[in-house]
Amino acid sequence: MSAPAYDIAIIGAGPAGMAAAHEAVNVGLKVVIIDEQAAPGGQIYRDVERVAMERRHDLDVLGADYKYGYGLVDGLQASSVTHLAGHTVWQIERNGTVWCSDGKIAKQVDAKRVLLATGAMERPVPVPGWTLPGVMTAGAAQILMKSAGMIPDGPIAICGSGPLLLLIADQLVRAGAKIAVVAETTSFTDYLRAAPHLLRALKGADYLRKGIAMRRRLKTSGVRIVSGISDLRITGSDKAEGVSYRVGGSVKSFAAETVLLHQGVVPNTQATRQLRLEHIWHEQQHYWYPKTGQNGSTEAEAIYIAGDGAGINGARAAEAAGRLTALEIACSLGKISRADFDLKSPPWFSELDHHQSVRPLLDAMFPPPKEILNPPDDATLVCRCEEITAGDVRKAAKLGAPGPNQLKAFLRAGMGPCQGRMCGLTVTEVLAAAHGKSPADIGAYRIRPPLKPLSLAELADMETGDGDVTLASPSSGP
Amino acid sequence: MPDQTAPGNFDVAVIGGGMIGPALSLGLLERNLKVCILDEGDDVLRVARGNFGLVWFQGKGFGMPRYVEWTRRSATLYPEFAAELKEHTGVDVGHANPGGLELLLGEEELAHRQRYIGQIYQQGGGKEYEVEFLDRKQVEEMLPGVGLGEDVVGASYSPIDGHVNPLFLLRAMHTRFQQAGGTYLPHHRVSEVRKNGGAYDVVTEKGIVSAAKVVIAAGHGLRELGPPLGLDIPIRPQRGHILVTERTKQILPMPISSFRQTVEGSIMLGVSAEEAGYDDTINTGTVAKIAERAARTIPALRHLNIVRTWAALRVLTPDKCPVYAESETHPGIYAVASHSGVTLAAVNAKVASGWIAGDPAPEQFDAFGVERFDAQKTA
Amino acid sequence: MLRRRHNDGKVVKITIDGEAVDARAGESVAAAVLAHASGATRTTPVSGAPRASYCMMGVCFECLMEIDGEPNRQGCMVRVEEGMSVRRQQGARDMERAS
Structure with missing residues (x-):
């Protein structure tokens, strides 16, 4: 076998991936960055270059934190990194082989190390009516502002919890959208629970200041903000027509053509699961994250992880982690010495510490509500693709399905095109509640390639080495 | 509980x-x-x-006529078994017995299959053995609307074959x-x-x-x-791979030994045999080979997306x-x-x-x- | 239904279900379809339920559309191109390409 073509293959061109690429090139590593999007930036800095160059009016709406990403994108493009844009990774092997596709041809990329910088996705929010057209994640609305300068026409209900909720509401207001209500599931007790973390968070006081300013700005611009809501439902038959919820003992409803849901973000674990890495359950935020060792290393020698894919800490922390992981990889490949690492790493460690310090506060302030984790209404769809309800999952649990994989066999949940991305966490939670166990003991779907669908033609036309395999079943003959 | x-x-x-x-x-x-x-x-x-979900008869029992009989017996009992399950549980296991095909690519495969099936027939003492060979035209008639690849020369067919949602x-x-x-x-x-x-x-x-x-x-x-x-x-493990496509409109009226369309519409593609110990990870080379043969057999399959692959370990006796x-x-x-x-x-x-x-x-x-x-x- | 805040972008002419539509350069197909009409962008192959884009980042697979004859493509992951033909899907796809 010939030597791998690259020292590092970085999967994902968000903050962690871009920063890692930059750092790796600086120490002389040969880098390929593989990204699904047409332009670098990830979701957080999506299309920032085009906005900065061609759509400056949108830059004002999206704000300084978004604009900041332009520096990273610019740096990536000026570097010698091979950038495979518009390439979807569909399989990763523990030895560093990455299989990807540009939609027409499947390709094999060999690298000595793979750095997974696949980031986060919004937590699915299974409430009655969440599959109706007109219901989107709050992040989706933000992506539409970033990538297309579009905003929903007609009244919007923004429902859920998390720091991103108010940010997006604020951006939408500035963009001229009409907001019917911002309904937060967060309650006063959540704020109280967060109080002990305040001291540590003072290091990240800038985050808190921004949050408080945002809330004030929304209120003064006349946006109705309601806290402590529950029993959220989306009404409508062929598309969303409004929302209803319970607050302070009474039911309120609002008409809305667009409903934006958000309950924080969770690591995107498809790739780390496919690699069968060990995962840990985050008790407070109710998500899985892959176990990492020193500076993003994992139990697999060639595999590293940086950024929100390793646990949610936000874009700026991801960037610092990306740099540290790139240096760690350079060290493991003998490109720099440990002494070099110690020389280069301190600014990134302090950057990481600064941006991580607010996290315990945010985690305590915005716990995902129980009714989202384990939808109480049996009729609520859990698996959107195969149209499996919470009640179906509970019934299968009674039948003895001990975990998500047996459940998959019983119900086909998780077998549709999204491959369990939208139902994985919920299925684990519903089973855990039904069995009276912790989600940590219930486990998660096994994820198999392809990580995203690809055409049979692409697989058929691939050139792979001849293994010792026959295309035969035991009934085909000797 | x-x-x-x-x-x-x-x-x-x-x-x-x-x-x-x-x-x-x-x-x-x-x-x-x-x-x-x-x-x-x-x-x-x-x-x-x-x-894979096949209720399969043809080709089984080489060197053991008793296994041929036993398989036939199970296929015969299946309709009643499936009906009882549905009656009691409400779950339709999707059993169907439309017959099954093994499509053969090239004269060499055809000759090989004929020899193999012929031997099973002989081993059974020349008694009844419900497998016949079809030429390409007959296969086309059985699979209307399914464009066969140029290499398909014919098939072995058994009316006993069927399938079920496993x-x-x-x-x-x-x-x-x-x-x-x-x-x-x-x-x-x-x-x-x-x-x-x-x-x-x-x-x-x-x-x-x-x-x-x-x-x-x-x-x-x-x-x-x-x-x-x-x-x-x-017993020993033998690794087999399966590929599954996205749901598509019903096109395959009967199972083919290496393709089967489920009632939901996805098409399962197989089958491979590999000695890999207890390693049930996916071998991309094997996936590619299955895809390549599938595309050669029914070219229109090339357009479908593969949503899932998996490998499982057959329990195989010598x-x-x-x-x-x-x-x-x-x-x-x-x-x-x-x-x-x-x-x-x-x-x-x-x-x-x-x-x-x-x-x-x-x-x-x-x-x-x-x-x-x-x-x-x-x- | 979505609207563009500014209409000064470069026009890209596409068709949606045969109807001529002006999209803007850089937009995803899903965004262009959402700006064209409200309501479903497909119906499911399971029950025929109406669905539309949910995540806009390639995760949920709700925006599956037929793009230039090829069914089940993620509309949010494909940028509009001049002359592109987009169709909203009803139920399960056909095995053959539409064109």
Whole structure:
């Protein structure tokens, strides 16, 4: 076998991936960055270059934190990194082989190390009516502002919890959208629970200041903000027509053509699961994250992880982690010495510490509500693709399905095109509640390639080495 | 909740909750026996979930006419078995018996298949063997609207072949098992079976389960559990890969040995055979080969997206035929092993269960014992 | 239904279900379809339920559309191109390409 073509293959061109690429090139590593999007930036800095160059009016709406990403994108493009844009990774092997596709041809990329910088996705929010057209994640609305300068026409209900909720509401207001209500599931007790973390968070006081300013700005611009809501439902038959919820003992409803849901973000674990890495359950935020060792290393020698894919800490922390992981990889490949690492790493460690310090506060302030984790209404769809309800999952649990994989066999949940991305966490939670166990003991779907669908033609036309395999079943003959 | 600890004594403890254990258990429950199924946790080597879903006759039983008969018997019992499951559980396991094809690419494959099928026919003493060969035109008539690749020269066809949704079958059997009073015990991985007076103690991770009889239907688990109990059966894993496409409109009216369209519309593509020990990870080279052959056989498949691949480990005996054996050293302990758990589910439920309950063994079973492997060892 | 805050972008002419539509350069197909009409962008192959884009980042697979004859493509992951033909899907796809 010939030597791998690259020292590092970085999967994902968000903050962690871009920063890692930059750092790796600086120490002389040969880098390929593989990204699904047409332009670098990830979701957080999506299309920032085009906005900065061609759509400056949108830059004002999206704000300084978004604009900041332009520096990273610019740096990536000026570097010698091979950038495979518009390439979807569909399989990763523990030895560093990455299989990807540009939609027409499947390709094999060999690298000595793979750095997974696949980031986060919004937590699915299974409430009655969440599959109706007109219901989107709050992040989706933000992506539409970033990538297309579009905003929903007609009244919007923004429902859920998390720091991103108010940010997006604020951006939408500035963009001229009409907001019917911002309904937060967060309650006063959540704020109280967060109080002990305040001291540590003072290091990240800038985050808190921004949050408080945002809330004030929304209120003064006349946006109705309601806290402590529950029993959220989306009404409508062929598309969303409004929302209803319970607050302070009474039911309120609002008409809305667009409903934006958000309950924080969770690591995107498809790739780390496919690699069968060990995962840990985050008790407070109710998500899985892959176990990492020193500076993003994992139990697999060639595999590293940086950024929100390793646990949610936000874009700026991801960037610092990306740099540290790139240096760690350079060290493991003998490109720099440990002494070099110690020389280069301190600014990134302090950057990481600064941006991580607010996290315990945010985690305590915005716990995902129980009714989202384990939808109480049996009729609520859990698996959107195969149209499996919470009640179906509970019934299968009674039948003895001990975990998500047996459940998959019983119900086909998780077998549709999204491959369990939208139902994985919920299925684990519903089973855990039904069995009276912790989600940590219930486990998660096994994820198999392809990580995203690809055409049979692409697989058929691939050139792979001849293994010792026959295309035969035991009934085909000797 | 079924997750409780070692409740009392059973007439029969069945080790394994895959295709074979539940099927046998259903028959045992019909005889009013007290039955439990001991199963492992969620994320284990699940052969039963790696099924293609064929109820398949043609090509099985090379060198063993008894297996041909046994397979035919199961296929014959299937409609009744599936109907009963639906009646009791409401789960339609999607059984259909439209006949099945093995498509042959090139004259060499055709000649090879003809020789192989001919030998099975001869081995059966020239008695009835429901497999015939079709030329390309006949195949086209059977698969209207399916454009065949240029290399397809013909097919072997059997009217006995059919298919079923293996996942629904598993669910239906589990549902029926519990409905009929069976006790399902997941997270009860068995480490050992010990004699205790006239009965057996089955040692599990959750404690001891006592039973008069024990059936080992544990797939590869038999390799560990069997030998101390006089059931040293040389099964081995053989890795097979399956690819699944997105849902598409119904196009395949019957199963083809390496393609099957499910009632939901996805098309399953197989099949491969690889020696890989207990490694059930995906081999991309194998996936590519399956895809390449599929595209050669039905070119329109090229347009479909593959949403899932998986690999599972067949439970294979040296002669690829099943094992139904009672231990000589430990009477009342049975081993049942086969890579055809789906095909044999009906006959396992309806007939083989009776043998465990105490009926005389079906006449086929003298061929399915363990002695044949001793002969092979000394040969 | 979505609207563009500014209409000064470069026009890209596409068709949606045969109807001529002006999209803007850089937009995803899903965004262009959402700006064209409200309501479903497909119906499911399971029950025929109406669905539309949910995540806009390639995760949920709700925006599956037929793009230039090729069914089940993620509309949010494909940028509009001049002359592109987009169709909203009803139920399961056909095995053959539409064109």
